[in-house]
Amino acid sequence: MARRPTIIDVARLAGVSKSTAARAMSDSAEVNDATREKVRKAALAAGYERNHLAVGMRSGRSGLFGLVIPDIANPFWAEVARGAQDLVAAHDASLLVFSSDWDHEREASHLRALRQARVEGAIVNPVSDSVDEFGRFGLPFVLIGSSAERFPDTPSIGSDIRQAVRLGLDHLEQMGHRSPALILGPKSRLARARFLRSVHEHCLERDIDPASLSVESADYTVEGGFSAMQRLLEQQRDAHLTVFCANDLMALGAMMAARVAGRECPRDVSVLGFDGVPAGAFSWPGLTTIEKPARELGRRAAEALFDHLAGRALDGRTYLPCRLIERGSLADLRVVTPLRIAGGGRT
Amino acid sequence: MARRPTIIDVARLAGVSKSTAARAMSDSAEVNDATREKVRKAALAAGYERNHLAVGMRSGRSGLFGLVIPDIANPFWAEVARGAQDLVAAHDASLLVFSSDWDHEREASHLRALRQARVEGAIVNPVSDSVDEFGRFGLPFVLIGSSAERFPDTPSIGSDIRQAVRLGLDHLEQMGHRSPALILGPKSRLARARFLRSVHEHCLERDIDPASLSVESADYTVEGGFSAMQRLLEQQRDAHLTVFCANDLMALGAMMAARVAGRECPRDVSVLGFDGVPAGAFSWPGLTTIEKPARELGRRAAEALFDHLAGRALDGRTYLPCRLIERGSLADLRVVTPLRIAGGGRT
């Protein structure tokens, strides 16, 4: 196969110097319109395509960006990746995607790979607790997700958990559910603390003792939600059990546990999710949930990165609002007894 | 911030020449063990990390690979991406991921980006019908998915649709369903023809007239499956309606349509899916389906690419087997009347 044509071939073909040809190809420079046309034509004829490696080497701009997320196969993160990808592609750049699997070492190794590829910047959902790790990263980066709150000095994008929790609790209250049980993530995750704090705020404003809420912990998986729900069903006091889950997967697991226990949703139990994964639309009943703007999160993170690189001001941490998706997993308890939770069911 | 250390800094620190230092860092070369250690230590002390742009430029090996799929936000393709990613990362390389959205132009533009980034090779699920497009691609590549069959001369990986369809039809037969209705993809897709051909083969072996099967077309979406199912329900002849869908999303849509029409699954209708998307596990009843080995598909495609690059022989087109996942969307009609389809229900 013939050697790839270089800028020199193009220059020769167009009858100009190497630099003129280069200038014509990177349109920004000051070149005569006629010359530019001539060069463009020659480039097309030769089948020339700029070598980004060489460009990056000389100019320091590789046209490469990095994305490190826990798992691209997780629908939420896939959406985030898609958002970032779209914006990066719009800037004629490319995105290197890595999955860390919530693993410290893997994360570190991916960050190293990004540095070696000389990416211009990266978007990272950090696994690490250590600020040092990122201090040493040595590249412009934007954090994404709740754990980014550990790094207050770094630009970051996340969903507004406080607003989301209040949205959920307000809706629950409107439907007549006063003090839902909670299925939360592991104690180690910062997102859990954020979630719980917002619940407490909400309760205190309404003179509900936060300590009266049943709280179960799980690991954000369907199985975890399933067993957490089993525990809640065992210790259940009220006739109708309402559960607010910290993510959709656990909520789906909780619904399955209820069904296995012979309880019907939403007649006997109500479940509210958090995330907005597609699967929630196919469960029966459909999962009412609070949707995080995943794709927008990715978009905005990429945007923030480009802003940062362009030297534009950054507004530190940005929180994106979530929205409620009503499907059918919540009972309407209003008509029965507005304040007291009694035997549920509609009408 | 201080300038990034180069191989020259390391060489100076180790008291050797540039080339010796480079050799020590790219371990393959013949260097004295003691020298290598010395250089390694110096590199660590200096915080040196190889510049892959420079390496790629000089050696022609960029350490970059490309993946072009329809949509990373689609769970199936996300799994494929994950598989490819894992294998590429295991080779100390990085993966550039692009979503084409089944759009010709976008695909072309992404391929151009890959060429400019000087990827060593790419994995592509082609949108294009034209072989030319890829002939001009000018890079080693591996195709993935059914439409790859348009390119018989190119190494490609796909799931074994023939085996999958037979697996499904055999299982259906065992459960007492003799001639299922079909909800297929658009007529333009090669996968549809593949699917249909396998169904015909199966029918002919059993003296069933393929023309007697009801066939509906949809666009692989939930909404498409929903309306296709509505059409089937209208024209329904037998007491129990069995549908084999060409993908899970349409199957999920079909189940919803049945529910809306007041038909219970699996008592009144049976639905068999194809893909193995996570959402199928959460529907009620759970969707019985044929799972494609998505992650393995990605892995194997990447493997094939590396084999190709290493000059190892390629076995042309590879078909990966699918497996049946039994959940609860299929009625057991055996006990009622093994041959004749009558009013369904279990036991």
Place this chain on the structure above:
DNA sequence: ATGAAAGCGCTAACAT
């Protein structure tokens, strides 16, 4: 086994 020197393809001064 190591060093010296050339050069990958491009851009960024510096000339003109």
Place this chain on the structure above:
DNA sequence: ATGTTAGCGCTTTCAT
């Protein structure tokens, strides 16, 4: 507006 020259950081002959 265009040409000339140097050099980004590395690998790779070719010496030694």
